[in-house]
Amino acid sequence: MQKKWWKESVVYQIYPRSFMDSNGDGIGDLQGIVSKLDYLKTLGVDVVWLCPVYRSPNDDNGYDISDYREIMAEFGTLADWRELLDGLHARGMKLIMDLVVNHTSDEHAWFAESRKSPDNPYRDYYIWRPGKDGREPNDWSSFFGGPAWEYDEATDEYFLHLFSRKQPDLNWDNGVVRREVYEMMTWWLDQGIDGFRMDVINLISKVPELPDAGTDVRDGSYHFGGKYFVNGPRVHEYLQEMNREVLSKYDVMTVGEAIGASPEDALHYVGEDRSELNMIFHFELMDVDSGPGGKWDVKPWRLADIKANITKWQTSLNGKGWNSLYLNNHDQPRLLSRFGDETRYPKESGKMLATLLHTLQGTPYIYQGEEIGMTNVKFASIGEYKDIETINMYREYKALGHPEEKIMNSIYVKGRDNARTPMQWNAEAQAGFTTGTPWIAVNPNYKEINVEAALADPDSLFHYYRRLIELRKQHEIIVYGDYSLVAEDDDRVFAYVRAFGNERLLVILNFFGEETSFALPAEVAAADAELLIGNYAREPLPDQGLLTLRPYEARVYKYTVS
């Protein structure tokens, strides 16, 4: 296993629109982030991942880019961005930028040209097809509902958009497009950034024939066409080219978002002999509470599935590639609401989940507000929601006759706006996020859950995150140790051992709000184990090797074997 700075780092994800507003217009911005850099330094993170700040009409909050080399006016200017980069570097932190190149905005200059005529030089920057039998060229659905095709009158053809109709897919089979992307990446790297998070990067290559996804005759419904574009035919060729032409020339980190990737797929992207990416974000763990109907078809998660999934990824990549570790992000519900108990045991369960995030093999990613225990939000009506995916789903399900209560409940549990309410800085108006009216309402629990309170309480979740980040710097075993699952059949406790030379780390996590007992593995009971961190007051190990774990108790022991 090669040692790398990005394996030893902890990443903090910022969703700029919701982080900090500096000028009272209700929208988070770059100067807002600049004003909070010392906060990030106190937490101790090494890298900031900045969600898109490029020029954008904001159909999908910046994931629809109209100019890759300009900053969104609402967020500030390139000079503000430069101040952010310099401020991070001055504090010993790094910056990775979001790279959204599966699609652009339909307001990008390339698309404005492309839609003009079939022989426009930009036509082939995008994926255009004539209709079939008076319908879309195929039956693919968009991730945000409805068909993946939009008809364009000017040339009487359709263009492909896997996401919203304002996010046309780029045609990666066109070498000129790839050249444009590589030049743009080089431009940012030359500004001094430290890497990229690549949006839905495993969707860039489509099977050129674009076959129908459904098996039956076209019946007017749309189907997920994933088998024709998830890990598509030329994706590895393109990523290897990108690596050769761009990434290999810099000492940077890359993490690719990879929908539907299995560990076997992952190794094709991150295998150390592959020269593609450093890490991917997979979705398997985020699907443990999805039923057969997909993300909105909510079912309870089972600890056995979480253990099996994490174990599979930890062991499959060990020694061959590197894992990313995340339990939430800007697209997912808050981890405390999803996997912990935000009502009875917010502190204990938050710390237990934090222990999990920071003691696996891989690079941990913290999403803004996670470190203070921010939770999901329940807005009274759909009118208060801003997210395009949520709003489209609501309309679609309403039209299909689903009951209001059921739809709202899926939104409460899974909607993306759960993660996008403003960062809670203090107990003052609008949680200290803005002096104006925030673009999306603040979670009403900000009076109790906020940064100021967290910093003042030495026992807070925040300080626990800080200690976990510090421990990673002190113990190589936390970063590099091999993982093995302990007590597989225990349905209350998730426990595992990390091994590095003759050092061992034993992590014990009670995943529920009831007391439970746990038998220490023999090699620990005998050894002189040191409790590195735990979320309850320290207690000596019992001689008989049987622990009683309190609700959501987490303990991490370090010991050596001969």
Ligand code: ISL
């Ligand atoms: O989580 C999801 C599955 O339903 C989707 O919300 C999400 O669109 C998907 O994970 C891809 O995400 C990325 O690309 C999208 C953008 O909306 C997301 O914010 C981004 O993370 C399109 O650029």
Ligand code: CA
């Ligand atoms: Ca602002």
